[in-house]
Amino acid sequence: MTVGSVLITGGTGYIGSFTALALLEADYEVVVVDNLYNSSEEALNRIESICGKRPHFHNIDVRDEAAFDGVFDAHPHIDSVIHFAALKAVGESSDIPLEYYRTNVGGTISLLSSMTRHNVSNIVFSSSATVYGDATRFPNMIPIPEECPIGPTNPYGRTKSTVESIITDHVQAQRNKLKREGKSFDHWNAAVLRYFNPAGSHPSGIMGEDPQGVPYNLLPLLAQVAIGKREKLLVFGDGRTAISHVGFPYGSRLLTPLTVDYDSSDGTAIRDYIHILDLAAGHLVALNYLRDHHPGVRAWNLGTGKGSTVFHMIKAFSAVVGRDLPYEVVGRREGDVLDLTANPRRANDELKWKAERTLEDACADLWRWTENNPLGYRQTPPENLLEALGDRRKKGVVEKVQTNGHAADTNGHTANGHEHSSNGTSVASHSANGDASNREDPKRIKLSSAKDFMEAALSPRSKPDTVEAS
Numbered sequence: 001m002t003v004g005s006v007l008i009t010g011g012t013g014y015i016g017s018f019t020a021l022a023l024l025e026a027d028y029e030v031v032v033v034d035n036l037y038n039s040s041e042e043a044l045n046r047i048e049s050i051c052g053k054r055p056h057f058h059n060i061d062v063r064d065e066a067a068f069d070g071v072f073d074a075h076p077h078i079d080s081v082i083h084f085a086a087l088k089a090v091g092e093s094s095d096i097p098l099e100y101y102r103t104n105v106g107g108t109i110s111l112l113s114s115m116t117r118h119n120v121s122n123i124v125f126s127s128s129a130t131v132y133g134d135a136t137r138f139p140n141m142i143p144i145p146e147e148c149p150i151g152p153t154n155p156y157g158r159t160k161s162t163v164e165s166i167i168t169d170h171v172q173a174q175r176n177k178l179k180r181e182g183k184s185f186d187h188w189n190a191a192v193l194r195y196f197n198p199a200g201s202h203p204s205g206i207m208g209e210d211p212q213g214v215p216y217n218l219l220p221l222l223a224q225v226a227i228g229k230r231e232k233l234l235v236f237g238d239g240r241t242a243i244s245h246v247g248f249p250y251g252s253r254l255l256t257p258l259t260v261d262y263d264s265s266d267g268t269a270i271r272d273y274i275h276i277l278d279l280a281a282g283h284l285v286a287l288n289y290l291r292d293h294h295p296g297v298r299a300w301n302l303g304t305g306k307g308s309t310v311f312h313m314i315k316a317f318s319a320v321v322g323r324d325l326p327y328e329v330v331g332r333r334e335g336d337v338l339d340l341t342a343n344p345r346r347a348n349d350e351l352k353w354k355a356e357r358t359l360e361d362a363c364a365d366l367w368r369w370t371e372n373n374p375l376g377y378r379q380t381p382p383e384n385l386l387e388a389l390g391d392r393r394k395k396g397v398v399e400k401v402q403t404n405g406h407a408a409d410t411n412g413h414t415a416n417g418h419e420h421s422s423n424g425t426s427v428a429s430h431s432a433n434g435d436a437s438n439r440e441d442p443k444r445i446k447l448s449s450a451k452d453f454m455e456a457a458l459s460p461r462s463k464p465d466t467v468e469a470s
């Protein structure tokens with residue numbers, strides 16, 4: 001039995017697909033819309049391999065309001081939306097700001113308009129810590145609380161803060177209108193989730209981030225260095241230090257102190273890296289909170305509260321790879337700020353959610369995914385990993401991802417709606433997968449805990465007989 005029906009825009013992207021998985025495991029019916037601009041439908045197969053359920057899917061463009069109408073008409077039980085679909089490349093947003101506003105802002109207006117016509121009144125919005133800009137411009141704002149004044153430093157961030165305002169205004173207007181009419185109004189709610197730096201992959205090794213072009217985020221770039229797709233990582237700093245280093249002993253000593261420019265312990269910028277399963281669980285608990293508590297519009301930071309420098313990340317990832325990864329210090333990247341570390345207390349207290357997984361978990365999971373799927377979703381998953389999933393099922397390990405924030409599991413921001421893909425007009429012709437949601441397959445299992453998967457998932461170096469038979 002389903003507990004509710006949810007539309008996920010951008011649901012084949014990185015955070016979107018993990019959130020779809022978390023919702024299916026929590027017995028939601030999930031309808032994904034995506035135009036596959038920067039993602040692959042293969043993500044849906046991986047979701048099904050892990051949990052035995054498949055989201056419905058419609059290939060539509062977020063700017064196409066009529067297409068949204070078609071989806072809501074086709075799925076009248078939907079009462080909530082989780083909205084990821086957006087363009088997300090910070091640098092690119094300065095080159096083509098109109099496309100960013102058209103997709104991220106225009107797409108949200110299409111969505112809200114269609115939602116309103118179909119009486120769909122809960123929205124969880126994929127915002128970003130980037131809306132805060134440089135929080136060090138204020139005293140005592142690191143770690144960053146939700147009260148920190150926003151001040152994005154690039155067009156991408158400005159689309160996110162603009163959408164936050166649009167959603168706030170619309171939900172308030174709907175509530176006021178219904179109040180004036182003497183009707184109940186508290187079913188209109190929004191969660192604005194400002195997340196920090198998503199990291200890691202599914203512990204099974206078959207699902208992860210699969211950027212279609214050149215990645216621009218630190219960990220996917222490091223992963224490419226590790227598998228030899230990229231010669232070295234460029235560490236953004238002052239460029240004057242001119243360090244071209246083939247690595248450092250990842251386990252044996254701390255980094256050599258370097259003058260790299262930023263005012264941090266090692267001169268590199270600080271971010272709050274949060275495991276993708278924790279982030280996905282944050283969406284689930286926020287959705288449940290809206291449906292249960294009707295708070296109106298509320299913003300929550302989703303982060304760990306722990307900041308890590310770039311060098312710390314290189315060291316942590318080198319440790320799981322087992323060798324030093326080469327890097328070179330170069331000049332600063334425009335728009336980068338010193339420190340984006342979350343104060344997650346509000347989400348801890350109100351949503352009863354807490355990031356549980358460590359940076360080391362994220363690095364180990366990312367490496368398992370990268371090493372086993374060098375072509376990402378353009379290859380089939382390794383048989384041994386699928387068998388490990390099947391073995392878990394045979395053993396009857398069918399725990400659910402917890403939703404209360406204790407041990408559970410973007411800019412999910414899959415790049416929907418870009419000008420390259422205006423193929424979203426025909427909802428009916430693209431909605432082929434929905435009726436597979438109850439398909440049973442003995443190879444499919446429900447997600448157990450990260451630890452279980454860590455034990456069960458075979459790395460290529462492991463022997464097959466390390467997986468217990470049923």
Ligand SMILES: O=c1ccn([C@@H]2O[C@H](COP(=O)(O)OP(=O)(O)O[C@H]3O[C@H](CO)[C@H](O)[C@H](O)[C@H]3O)[C@@H](O)[C@H]2O)c(=O)[nH]1
Pocket residue numbers: 088090128129130195196197198216217218219221233234235236268269270271272310333336340411
């Ligand atoms: O090649 C690289 C890439 C990144 N970095 C550094 O690594 C850190 C992380 O950079 P990412 O590009 O991975 O992530 P950002 O912090 O720049 O941005 C990400 O996190 C933000 C919130 O913290 C927003 O959500 C944004 O959309 C998302 O891309 C930064 O200090 C950056 O300077 C490098 O040194 N070299």
